[in-house]
Amino acid sequence: MADSMEPPPLFENIDIKHHDDDDDDLFASAVQSLPPVKNEVHLENDNHQDLLNGDSDLHEDMGKVHLNDRAEMETVPINVHSVTTPTLEEVEAEGGDQFIEITITEPQKVGDGMGAYMAYRISTKTNMTFFKRREFAVMRRFSDFLGLHDKLTEKYLKVGRIIPPAPEKSVIGNAKMKMGQAEQATNGNEFIERRRSSLERYLRRTCQHPVLLVDPDFREFLESDAELPKATSTSALSGAGVMRFINKVGETVNKITYKMDETDPWFEDKLAHVEALEMQLKKLHTNVEAMVSYRRELANLTNGVARSAALLSACEDHNSLSRALSQLADTEEKVEALHIEQANTDFFILCEMLKDYLGLLGAVRDAFHERTKLFQLWQHSQQMLTRKREAKTKLELQGRSDKLDQAGVEVIEWEAKVERGQEAFDRISKMIKSEMERFEKCRIQDFKATFIKYLENHMEHQAQLVKYWDAFLPEAKAIA
Secondary structure, X not given: OHHHOOOOOOOOOEEOOOOOOOOOOOOOOXXXXXXXXXXXXXXXXXXXXXXXXXXXXXXXXXXXXXXXXXXXXXOOOOOXXXXXXXXXXXXXXXXXXXXXXXXXXXXXXXXXXXXXXXXXEEEEEEOOOOOOOOEEEEEEEHHHHHHHHHHHHHHHXXXXXXXXXXXXXXXXHHHHHHHOOHHHHHOOOXXXXXXXXXXXXXXXXXXXXXXXXXXXXXXXXXXXXXXXXXXXXXXXXXXXXXXXXXXXXXXXXXXXXXXXXXXXXXXXXXXXXXXXXXXXXXXXXXXXXXXXXXXXXXXXHHHHHHHHHHHHHHHOOOHHHHHHHXXXXXXXXXXXXXXXXXXXXXXXXXXXXXXXXXXXXXXXXXXXXXXXXXXXXXXXHHHHHHHHHHHHHHHHHHOOHHHHHHHHHHHHHHHHHHHHHHHHHHHHHHHHHHHHHHHHHHHHHHHHHHHHHHHHHHHHHHHHHHHXXXXXHHHHHOOO
């Protein structure tokens, strides 16, 4: 019965206002005085490329750092579909009360057997002029969402942006959906409803970030009527999926084994704060999940009371007592429905919000790790520069003038790499501080809005509960 209940609305229409003092959204205001998104990403990737150019020892010595091939890093296909990307200044210049509202409805099962998948209707309403229309809708499958997240992560994580995490896969849920009937998969299925809700929250959080909102891939995802190319790399059983898993294991080992010598205490304090917050949110999330289970169990027990009271009223000879028992059964049925609504409120408003923020804190840690990787590259360049200088000194002492010029060139090259490495490290450090400032401010506002919504729903439920028992009280007093 709980599966058939509609979840309460998690958020109202999302208004995005690009002003410095706007902190109502998770990613509220655009960073001031930034270059166009396209240029920003190319700039950072050029820096990565420069760090990798030159001595091949970089790939041999950096066993702990997982780097893309140089050829893959020369260009970033941002403007794949020849879409003109507005700059942040252009977005802000539009002015006025701008909004974008994204809803996901009508999950539909496509196909049968293990080849089946769920498609979701994404409806968008907006008054932002860089979108082609004011209202539009598209159908997307779950792998499309994962493909979008991979594209955004590849572009922006390496420069220190906090990318909202994509919803998690569920092997068991997918198997049930694939092997079940179409009606069972689309009507009253808790797994499908949870996924629909999580996908909707993911898109809303993504569009709240001023940089991700204007990204061509994100706008194409929302607007394009054409079916997107199948994101085969998102499959766990694909070759890309296996390589991604291996790289993830390597990244995890690197995070555990490598500890950088932090020169800025801000990062050390902030990371400790994030870790402590993550631990407490996990405990709270576990307890809220238990509360949801208890609330649903209470609904089941209340249903048992209602059935028993109805059976008892049928065999009771005393008229007024029989009538009171029948009325009690009706009241308990209403209370059961109320408990189910409360369980849905606990889950869809509070529990899922906590789960989202556990994922967002993971995204924060990923941004910090990107900074650590750049620090490793910088330190490696410094070590190589020291080696090249020592080699040049040796050649000078040996009087090897034939190789001295080449050694001097190598020293100059590594000096440039060290300088670029430091610039890249400073740049990502500045970006992370800016992202964290927005994240912390908007996290507080998000928790506030969620708690108010949660409490308002429970107050309504409790008020309705009092009305039910007030209506039953005269029947109880009428027993004679």
